[in-house]
Amino acid sequence: MSRYCSRPTATPRTGAAESMEAYLHEFTNMLLRWLHVIAAIAWIGESIYFVMLDNSLRTPKDESARRRGVAGEMWAVHGGGFYHNQKYATSPEGLPDDLHWSYWKAYTTWLSGFALFVLLYMANPAFYLVNPDSAWAWAAGLSGWQVNLLALAFLLLGWVVYNELCKRLSPNMERDGLLSLAVAVMIVIVAYLSTQLFSGRAAFLLTGAVMATAMSANVFFWIIPGQRRMVKAMRAGETPDPLDGKRGKQRSVHNTYFTLPVVLLMISNHYAFLYTHEHAWLLMALFIIAGALIRQFFVVMHAGKIQSAYPVAGAALILVSLWLAMPQGGxxxxxxxxxxxxxxxxxxxxxxxxxxxxxxxxxxxxxxxxxxxxxxxxxxxxxxxxxxxxxxxxxxxxxxxxxxxxxxxxxxxxxxxxxx
Ligand code: HEC
Structure with missing residues (x-):
């Protein structure tokens, strides 16, 4: 029985009403995408800025600043003015009330991205989510609502597994190296599973969405609550639990290495040669590792070191993907x-x-x-x-x-x- 014939025939509606509906759908899509890209730029931009700031901090020359508890400072010139950032290692005296917090950019990015996913993919799962060529017959035969549920479960489980890895492998940040390796392996497995379970385009998007969900959930469940506890303790004149700060840092570091790969996975749906490839998961894995390596170059550079091995290794992986995805002539x-x-x-x-x-x-x-x-x-x-x-x-x-x-x-x- 062909899928074409088995599709329910559209309920008879007037052509005009239908094209109006399709037009409004397109327009909503455009507005959501606009919001999503802007929120993501603001979030990722700020996050990259703070990683740069943290790695650029130098011990203050001024003796009195050191006595006040300033552990590092950075001078910068931007937009016609000079900026002087100082980072306190411990509780600064008289923490002001109007602290700048960063979280709405992260939440807006996730919410608008999820809304887009619902509007584009989940509203039309037979077109966009089902992988009719899956090597797994059960996945190829999923109905619309089944594949929608599977996509939601995929996103949720991605976060649960990632979060458990962090909690179990390096609860007190003592085995962060091992944890990074485990997270990298997990993402490659996610890439592989996604290409089996979902159509090529959705597989790239969902692998990116698993990473991006982890990023936003890191902010929501760990970084912000930890910071709230720290501020509360400081205001009460107590010493904040150092684990809160360290844990927030651990999750921020993961977020940093996720950014470059996630951006590529999100724009991958413009490039059919990527997601239609028979080893699409391998291409994904190569780009994810290449993105993380290139990001590492910049992280280290802001700390004052140039380690060109990272971008060279990243470029080498991109060349491997260039060769792998090359069309077979003949x-x-x-x-x-x-x-x-x-x-x-x-x-x-x-x-x-x-x-x-x-x-x-x-x-x-x-x-x-x-x-x-x-x-x-x-x-x-x-x-x-x-x-x-x-x-x-x-x-x-x-x-x-x-x-x-x-x-x-x-x-x-x-x-x-x-x-x-
Ligand atoms: C049921 C509707 C439908 C049919 C039939 C269909 N397409 Fe598409 N096609 C789409 C949609 C939706 C997209 C956009 C999704 C995407 O970009 O992956 C698309 C995208 C494309 C793209 C752009 C992909 C890219 O990113 O470069 C090409 C090329 C294309 N189709 C060619 C074809 C050809 C050739 C046929 C017939 C053999 C065909 N399509 C049949 C719906 C259809």
């Missing part, structure tokens, strides 16, 4: 050399039948207001322009989405052989 070149191969007309005929319901200036597929990903095949000229991308998504099986329009293997072979 068929079409042979066809061209021999002077045969399908014509543009033949390919356009296939694409018109299998793709244009969605990929048209005015798609007939319910729920689409505009051509998805900006890809339209109404004319042969459009198809010609999109040759490389078209061949790639067809060869990998990514398009037609979930093979809704029942493209045959013979048609795929024809498109693979097309070269002009």
């Amino acid at each position: 068929g079409s070149d042979t066809a061209r050399a021999a002077g045969y191969g399908p014509s543009l007309e033949e390919v356009h005929a296939i694409v018109t039948e299998r793709c244009v319901t969605c990929h048209s200036q005015s798609p007939s597929q319910p729920g689409f207001a505009s051509p998805p990903a900006g890809v339209a095949y109404d004319t042969q000229a459009q198809l010609q322009q999109l040759m490389a991308r078209t061949k790639q998504v067809v060869a990998s099986g990514y398009m037609p989405l979930g093979n809704m329009t029942q493209m045959t293997e013979a048609e795929r072979a024809t498109i693979a052989a097309w070269s002009q």
